[in-house]
Amino acid sequence: PIRKSTIENIKDKVSEPMRFLMEQNSKTAHARPVVVAYPQVSRAFQQAMQDISYYEENPNVQKVLDTRTKEMQTAIDQSLK
Known part of the structure; x- marks a missing residue:
């Protein structure tokens, strides 16, 4: 998910492995640089x-x-x- 609020909304509706992946991504992910090219x-x-x-x-x-x-x-x- 793109937003942390989305993670909160769906975390109880996904499997445990997916929940783990979402939590890990939310800790390490960062936005793509704002570069048109x-x-x-x-x-x-x-x-x-x-x-x-x-x-x-x-x-x-x-x-x-x-x-x-x-x-x-x-x-x-x-x-x-």
Whole structure:
């Protein structure tokens, strides 16, 4: 659930495992950043992590990070126009 009030309203109507999951999520979850270009930034970040995890194919980690950072910044800049 998105809101704590929703958790309170449905906690007695869900299974024990679901209740446990909801309680854990309410303690650790946080809102997504308010960035119009969030989908593009998130995708570039995911691709960076994937590229870095294949070190033999992408041994220059800094180059990967620089490339993906530029993608993120471009998406943010375009969303602000």
